[in-house]
Amino acid sequence: MNIEIIAVGTELLSTRFKDTNSLYLTERLDELGLPVTRRTIVGDQGPGLEASLRQALDFADLTLVGGGLGPTGDDLTREAAASALGRALVFRPEILASIEGRFRLRGRPMPEPNRRQAWIVEGAEILANAEGTAPGQWIEAGNRSLVLLPGPPNEMKSVFESGVLPRLSGWARPGLVRTVIRSTGLTESELESRIEDLYPESEDRVLTVLASPGRVDLHLAAVSPVLLEDLAGHLRERLGAAVYGGDGDDLEAVVVGLLRDAGSTLATAESCTGGLLAHRLTNVPGSSRVFLGGYVTYGNEAKVRDLGVDPALIESRGAVSEEAARAMASGARARMGSDWGLALTGIAGPGGGTSDKPVGLVYIALAGPEGVTAERWVFSGRRDSVKMQSSQRALDMLRLRLRGTA
Amino acid sequence: MNIEIIAVGTELLSTRFKDTNSLYLTERLDELGLPVTRRTIVGDQGPGLEASLRQALDFADLTLVGGGLGPTGDDLTREAAASALGRALVFRPEILASIEGRFRLRGRPMPEPNRRQAWIVEGAEILANAEGTAPGQWIEAGNRSLVLLPGPPNEMKSVFESGVLPRLSGWARPGLVRTVIRSTGLTESELESRIEDLYPESEDRVLTVLASPGRVDLHLAAVSPVLLEDLAGHLRERLGAAVYGGDGDDLEAVVVGLLRDAGSTLATAESCTGGLLAHRLTNVPGSSRVFLGGYVTYGNEAKVRDLGVDPALIESRGAVSEEAARAMASGARARMGSDWGLALTGIAGPGGGTSDKPVGLVYIALAGPEGVTAERWVFSGRRDSVKMQSSQRALDMLRLRLRGTA
Numbered sequence: 001m002n003i004e005i006i007a008v009g010t011e012l013l014s015t016r017f018k019d020t021n022s023l024y025l026t027e028r029l030d031e032l033g034l035p036v037t038r039r040t041i042v043g044d045q046g047p048g049l050e051a052s053l054r055q056a057l058d059f060a061d062l063t064l065v066g067g068g069l070g071p072t073g074d075d076l077t078r079e080a081a082a083s084a085l086g087r088a089l090v091f092r093p094e095i096l097a098s099i100e101g102r103f104r105l106r107g108r109p110m111p112e113p114n115r116r117q118a119w120i121v122e123g124a125e126i127l128a129n130a131e132g133t134a135p136g137q138w139i140e141a142g143n144r145s146l147v148l149l150p151g152p153p154n155e156m157k158s159v160f161e162s163g164v165l166p167r168l169s170g171w172a173r174p175g176l177v178r179t180v181i182r183s184t185g186l187t188e189s190e191l192e193s194r195i196e197d198l199y200p201e202s203e204d205r206v207l208t209v210l211a212s213p214g215r216v217d218l219h220l221a222a223v224s225p226v227l228l229e230d231l232a233g234h235l236r237e238r239l240g241a242a243v244y245g246g247d248g249d250d251l252e253a254v255v256v257g258l259l260r261d262a263g264s265t266l267a268t269a270e271s272c273t274g275g276l277l278a279h280r281l282t283n284v285p286g287s288s289r290v291f292l293g294g295y296v297t298y299g300n301e302a303k304v305r306d307l308g309v310d311p312a313l314i315e316s317r318g319a320v321s322e323e324a325a326r327a328m329a330s331g332a333r334a335r336m337g338s339d340w341g342l343a344l345t346g347i348a349g350p351g352g353g354t355s356d357k358p359v360g361l362v363y364i365a366l367a368g369p370e371g372v373t374a375e376r377w378v379f380s381g382r383r384d385s386v387k388m389q390s391s392q393r394a395l396d397m398l399r400l401r402l403r404g405t406a
Numbered sequence: 407m408n409i410e411i412i413a414v415g416t417e418l419l420s421t422r423f424k425d426t427n428s429l430y431l432t433e434r435l436d437e438l439g440l441p442v443t444r445r446t447i448v449g450d451q452g453p454g455l456e457a458s459l460r461q462a463l464d465f466a467d468l469t470l471v472g473g474g475l476g477p478t479g480d481d482l483t484r485e486a487a488a489s490a491l492g493r494a495l496v497f498r499p500e501i502l503a504s505i506e507g508r509f510r511l512r513g514r515p516m517p518e519p520n521r522r523q524a525w526i527v528e529g530a531e532i533l534a535n536a537e538g539t540a541p542g543q544w545i546e547a548g549n550r551s552l553v554l555l556p557g558p559p560n561e562m563k564s565v566f567e568s569g570v571l572p573r574l575s576g577w578a579r580p581g582l583v584r585t586v587i588r589s590t591g592l593t594e595s596e597l598e599s600r601i602e603d604l605y606p607e608s609e610d611r612v613l614t615v616l617a618s619p620g621r622v623d624l625h626l627a628a629v630s631p632v633l634l635e636d637l638a639g640h641l642r643e644r645l646g647a648a649v650y651g652g653d654g655d656d657l658e659a660v661v662v663g664l665l666r667d668a669g670s671t672l673a674t675a676e677s678c679t680g681g682l683l684a685h686r687l688t689n690v691p692g693s694s695r696v697f698l699g700g701y702v703t704y705g706n707e708a709k710v711r712d713l714g715v716d717p718a719l720i721e722s723r724g725a726v727s728e729e730a731a732r733a734m735a736s737g738a739r740a741r742m743g744s745d746w747g748l749a750l751t752g753i754a755g756p757g758g759g760t761s762d763k764p765v766g767l768v769y770i771a772l773a774g775p776e777g778v779t780a781e782r783w784v785f786s787g788r789r790d791s792v793k794m795q796s797s798q799r800a801l802d803m804l805r806l807r808l809r810g811t812a
């Protein structure tokens with residue numbers, strides 16, 4: 001079976017944009033044991049789009065097209081698909097009604113260009129789009145299937161998951177079974193030295209290690225669930241508490257889950273991470289039950305006023321010090337009346353470093369029912385990476401404490 | 407003129423490998439004013455390669471193929487090209503002699519599989535490869551040109567520069583100049599209805615519209631700086647204050663810059679965005695000079711205690727109300743002693759919505775020297791998208807006020 005993905009967008013033909021949609025689709029199809037045969041990028045305008053659709057219909061059993069369903073004049077996938085198939089575009093009033101409803105909800109009139117999105121290829125099934133105005137389209141043409149998906153990544157994923165995936169699951173083949181183990185607290189090489197003798201020697205299993213700031217993921221694949229679980233079990237044993245979850249698990253969601261299970265509450269106090277820790281926690285649906293709130297005390301006055309940090313301490317030890325971190329954590333906990341207080345202070349860079357206190361230096365403190373613990377870290381990388389690694393370690397301190405392993 | 411790049415390699419169809427060869431070729435062709443029309447990735451094996459070559463010959467005036475010229479059995483580009491063209495492969499002894507010479511120089515006998523590399527498509531011109539054993543091939547077929555290049559990046563570049571570039575320079579057109587205009591505050595279709603008559607009608611200019619949550623970018627390209635600036639000027643005029651910057655400009659950096667220019671300071675109070683606004687502001691290096699700090703008042707008690715919001719107001723109007731947003735903004739401003747206070751309260755979802763106050767409802771308030779203004783929005787999308795759009799609009803309220811246009 002030939003499967004083709006076509007990404008539509010002139011910007012994707014430049015060198016500045018990564019075609020993340022096609023990578024996402026590749027990954028999901030791969031999970032179904034449906035490997036992609038060809039991946040194409042073509043511009044919105046000019047003769048390339050229709051020609052590519054025509055050729056894809058000739059070549060591939062299943063073609064997934066991403067992009068070009070927007071309301072604007074450079075969104076021509078609808079027209080090109082109709083033309084490649086030799087079909088008409090038909091106006092569907094129920095789509096227009098749904099688009100108008102979206103705008104009404106936001107208290108705005110529907111702009112005229114959005115009308116275009118109510119036209120679909122004759123005979124297409126409509127794939128509802130919960131995230132935007134452009135519905136997807138599933139078109140059968142003889143023994144070929146052509147699927148049109150909106151281009152914005154959140155809309156594409158949403159339509160793919162709700163409308164395409166269910167239709168594909170019947171085609172899934174016994175492919176490799178896969179799993180992911182997510183870890184934090186070990187660098188890639190620390191992790192590597194713990195597991196290097198476990199790399200599979202035969203082709204019936206594959207192990208790949210993927211590092212990102214503050215996280216190392218292990219991707220496992222095997223020809224059977226038994227072989228997969230055997231390898232996964234050994235890896236988990238070696239990595240111990242560093243393993244915090246599986247595929248798609250975010251550390252913040254794990255922490256919110258542990259807090260909920262324990263019936264405990266949390267408050268944060270952030271200097272160098274500037275709100276990222278609170279942002280990550282509040283990304284988790286339902287976090288309001290355990291996260292009472294946080295302070296972004298960027299200036300020293302805010303640390304004194306809102307967290308009760310002793311100005312003399314800041315004077316003598318500095319705002320970036322273990323003592324300040326401890327006082328911030330205790331202050332946030334006392335102030336919010338939470339069970340836990342988690343605080344960070346450091347130098348995210350690029351400026352502000354000294355030989356004594358270099359860029360990347362971060363103190364993290366956790367205040368809880370049994371007192372305050374603190375850690376000192378020096379992270380490398382740019383400002384955003386230092387912020388990310390800091391928030392990751394802070395979450396992990398709390399995770400390990402809640403698990404009772406630290 | 408249609409130009410296609412085909413990258414050959416099953417590994418490039420996975421998500422782990424980046425097709426750097428095609429990006430390199432895109433860049434070099436772009437410099438010559440020869441924009442790529444289509445980019446394709448296809449595996450080494452199976453029917454996809456020959457079909458893609460056949461379709462490329464049908465579609466493109468010039469096709470550059472990278473990879474599949476190696477000595478091993480999975481290197482099949484030679485065979486596939488010959489077959490797609492309906493030509494034979496011919497053995498060229500002088501290529502074999504040159505390959506043997508390379509091995510002799512390294513004091514090694516030539517492995518038998520390398521013989522395969524001495525076969526070329528009938529009628530092809532040989533493109534010498536100074537870096538490896540596989541020569542490139544330039545094939546003319548009617549008014550089509552098909553160029554085969556080796557896959558290893560250093561070999562591909564070497565053959566491209568010595569053998570392909572000189573042949574292309576005759577085709578070169580004055581290179582395109584490019585610019586980007588970034589806007590916020592208008593939806594894609596609102597923007598569209600303002601500019602739809604400005605879409606260039608000739609090929610000397612290209613306009614592409616790209617939307618992401620809370621932002622719409624315009625990508626412009628033209629054959630001359632004068633034509634580019636002419637189009638850019640008209641677009642900027644139509645979009646007015648919605649334009650906040652150019653390529654790579656983030657709204658938070660623009661706002662921090664405006665605050666710095668004005669010598670003003672800012673404090674934030676966030677409920678539904680949960681720290682994202684503060685996080686974005688503190689992503690900007692040097693933001694500590696203007697951002698004093700923020701409150702993430704997730705619970706009502708925090709809103710009362712830290713921001714001085716009247717509990718009776720929360721009782722009567724609710725925590726998600728214009729009145730609460732106004733009180734939060736004023737509270738943050740007074741508390742931090744800043745010139746501006748920016749506050750958000752809303753329902754990020756997925757839970758917590760009612761028919762009165764649906765998911766996505768967000769109130770944003772800005773307190774400043776001349777009083778407090780507030781806006782009501784209903785954003786659509788998932789939790790992270792609602793958070794992003796809310797923080798974007800909050801930043802934009804401040805930007806517009808600092809520019810004196812709102």
